Amino acid sequence: MNTTNNSTEHTVKAFDSDISEMRGLIAEIGGRAEKSISLAMKALANNDLDLAREVVKNDKQIDALEEKIDRMVIQTIALRAPMADDLRELVATLKISGVVERIGDYAKNIAKRVAVIDNDLHIEPASLLPAMAQAASQLVDDALTAYATRDADLADQVCERDRVVDDFYNTIFRSLVTHMVDNPKHIGAGAHFLFIAKNLERIGDHATNVAEMVYFAVTGENIGERERGDNPSDPLYSED
């Protein structure tokens, strides 16, 4: 069985510094994506348009980081011809940078809705969104910690815990729909909250994707395909 021990240095030391630089960049892009989620949610809670604009603006840096990581991975593959766990880690890094960039996009999408949601309305189900965002953001954080520490067990836990975010989504979906039926004037804002919930649910899925790649990079095996929490009980499928 392959070990997770990655401490032995390469004979070519420059390769080790390339790898640690890429790990640093993933930590940076991940940190920025997490920050975007929390700032977008804060902007939403306080109806803070300036903060929302800042999230949108910050997304450009996330995009630039993704490009930088991709270039660096491709260059390293070309120049160092990595093998085995090195190759798996580089491929995982390439994919993770793309996934984290998507997470940033979802946060940006949440921020963009701040300006168009009428914040004078009291829509009770939306009060669950901060807790959902917290759960999703924690998944992203744990997935990136699993990457940084090459921890396959933590990666596995992240995949398992994505159900929590899915459950939030299902709950919020149902209660928002009920609320909109009772308050037709809230349908516009309610629809935005639905999209925000969906964005957070997708963030959880992407955290799972990161975790799956970490698991592959560390063990060389694909994580067992587990039943996804959202689909079977997805309100879209189970309700008319």
Place this chain on the structure above:
Amino acid sequence: MNTETTNIASSNKMTTRNVDVFYGEKQAINGVSIDIDMENVTAFIGPSGCGKSTFLRTMNRMNDTIPSCRVTGEITLDGEDIYAPSMDVVQLRARVGMVFQKPNPFPKSIYDNIAYGPRIHGLASGKDELDQIVEKSLQRAGLWNEVKDRLNESGTALSGGQQQRLCIARAIAVDPEVILMDEPCSALDPIATAKIEELIHELRGKYAIVIVTHNMQQAARVSQRTAFFHLGTMVEYGDTSEMFTNPQEERTRDYITGRYG
């Protein structure tokens, strides 16, 4: 230590069991068991001095020429013990041909380089048949078009890459069953190397091919099975794609990822 072999019983061309090799008192190879089949190119990789070339040379008894060298264990070709007293070593080396690190054409014409083996083994009954063997061998080695108009020129006048293909053609000319290659490209430039690799690809299936290489990318490119040697033992043997993406042994991983030493 994993010296288990994968059993592909029907197509095993060569089989070794618990092979030890000694140079005087010093043990160079320790209990290597491996099956070589016709369908796949097998690569031996490992650091210098790990025994991969020594082991390769036991497979057509090239080590017989070293007086202090002693081989124990069993090596069979089509089930026949190649170290049995009844084995004709000259015949064995025709069946198990070898290509070396440095191209070593005879200081003879291109034609005679190829015709030499068939002549001494009596494989051709006349000039026409010998001509056919020479042409077929050079074609198989991908050299015919480059040399067909100058078969009488010296083999040593060819470029390094052409000389190596000439040596492969020479090995093919005696209709071998197995071809052993000991770092066949290490003295060649990238284009000549690519031609040899393409040739190995084309010869796959016609002959059982075993290649020793220091170049892991080459092992990855040309072989379907890879054996990793370290300190005289075979550490791991498996599908090349698996060995280079997810090796099972720590020592294999350290070597192929450049952490060895």
